[in-house]
Amino acid sequence: MPTPLHEPTLAEDGVLRPTHLLVDRGRLADNLRAIARHVAPAKVMPVLKANAYGHGLVPVAQLYEEIGAPYLAVAYLEEGMRLRRAGIRTPILVLGGILGSQLPLFIEHDLTITASSVDKLEAIEEIAREAGRRARVHLKIDTGMERIGVHWYSADALLERALRCTHTHVEGIFSHFANSDAPDLTHARLQLERFEEVLETWARRGPPVLRHIANSGAVEALPESWLDLVRPGILAYGVHPSRDVPRQVPVRPAxxxxxxxxxxxxxxxxxxxxxxxxxxxxxxxxxxxxxxxxxxxxxxxxxxxxxxxxxxxxxxxxxxxxxxxxxxxxxxxxxxxxxxxxxxxxxxxxxxTAEELAEWAGTIPYEILTGINTRVPRVYVGEVGPERLP
Ligand SMILES: Cc1ncc(COP(=O)(O)O)c(C=O)c1O
Incomplete structure (x- = not known):
């Protein structure tokens, strides 16, 4: 019987609900270490959105903090707030789009904000000034996903505005790949080129920033995209992003x-x-x-x-x-x-495997992992070991 680590219900494992998820902390730690070694000297910012891809937001964040992850990423404000309330001190980037009404909470919880337009950056600057605080942002450049972010061809106005901020620390600039897990990487390479042009423009006038674009597919297939930080999600949980991605990092499902x-x-x-x-x-x-x-x-x-x-x-x-x-x-x-x-x-x-469940359900492993809902208790097992990330 595994040793229960977190939830009180787990002590009655087998007495209460017999259906549960065993989450192997040792494997999660080893996966992140393997990714970190693979991309060094770039650093890792593991992605913990959607309940850490089903593995449990707070326990996984605690584990990543324990092994020295320099940065964490989530999708939503409330995920970041939950981590702060659970005592996580590591910097946290909230990747998703923001509403003006949320900004005071971002600042109060010391969460790094995605600034994805000039208007949003101005709203951030304004709220930070009013609060007498300094907001921390990463600028989001859309290089070919058409989701959030300013288009690469009109990024100059955002960079220009960022240079004039007094209450906002522009700590990073990032973009996101649409197809880094595809057999044909033409679009991903084009996105990277566009991103590099924007980064060059910034470098001519601005201070050094954290530059990042690589998700799991790019960690395995596009080494030239690793830059300063990589943002692996599914790979950190031991699942490769698609069948088309070369298996470069020795990860195991947790x-x-x-x-x-x-x-x-x-x-x-x-x-x-x-x-x-x-x-x-x-x-x-x-x-x-x-x-x-x-x-x-x-x-x-x-x-x-x-x-x-x-x-x-x-x-x-x-x-x-x-x-x-x-x-x-x-x-x-x-x-x-x-x-x-x-x-x-x-x-x-x-x-x-998650890939098999995905095939039976006509979906992708991402949806399988994030779809295991919170009615299923998570039981944390395994030893993390002392090794910190490089
Ligand atoms: C902005 C951003 N970065 C990184 C990731 C991690 O992606 P993956 O799980 O494919 O590594 C995601 C997830 O979709 C994302 O939206």
């Missing part, structure tokens, strides 16, 4: 999603299983029921396709996935109440 058998029955041929009666066995068979469903993020779209691991073997999930339960066809094998069922991860030489 999640094992487990549950337990709570019911066993024999089903006669032709008797349909679950809502919609979409599946029935052709022969007498044994089914087990497992207490997990789409209400936990085990996607209903995987009905009729998903498999789980039980006793080191894979078995199919049959019939529709319900909100809180799934049925697994174990053929003529045996299983008993409380036997462990693995939904994601490895056990006894058999594994289900």
């Amino acid at each position: 999640l094992t999603w487990v549950s337990r058998v709570v019911y066993f029955k024999v089903v006669k041929p032709g008797n349909p299983v679950s809502y919609g009666s979409t599946w029935a066995p052709e022969e007498l068979t044994r089914l087990v029921t497992v207490p997990v469903g789409y209400g936990d993020g085990y996607a209903r779209r995987m009905s009729g396709r998903a498999e789980v691991v039980l006793h080191g073997r894979r078995y199919p999930v049959v019939g529709r996935i319900c909100m809180d339960q799934v049925m697994v066809d174990i053929g003529w094998d045996s299983a008993y109440n409380a036997d462990e069922v693995v939904l994601l991860g490895e056990r006894d030489g058999s594994a289900v």
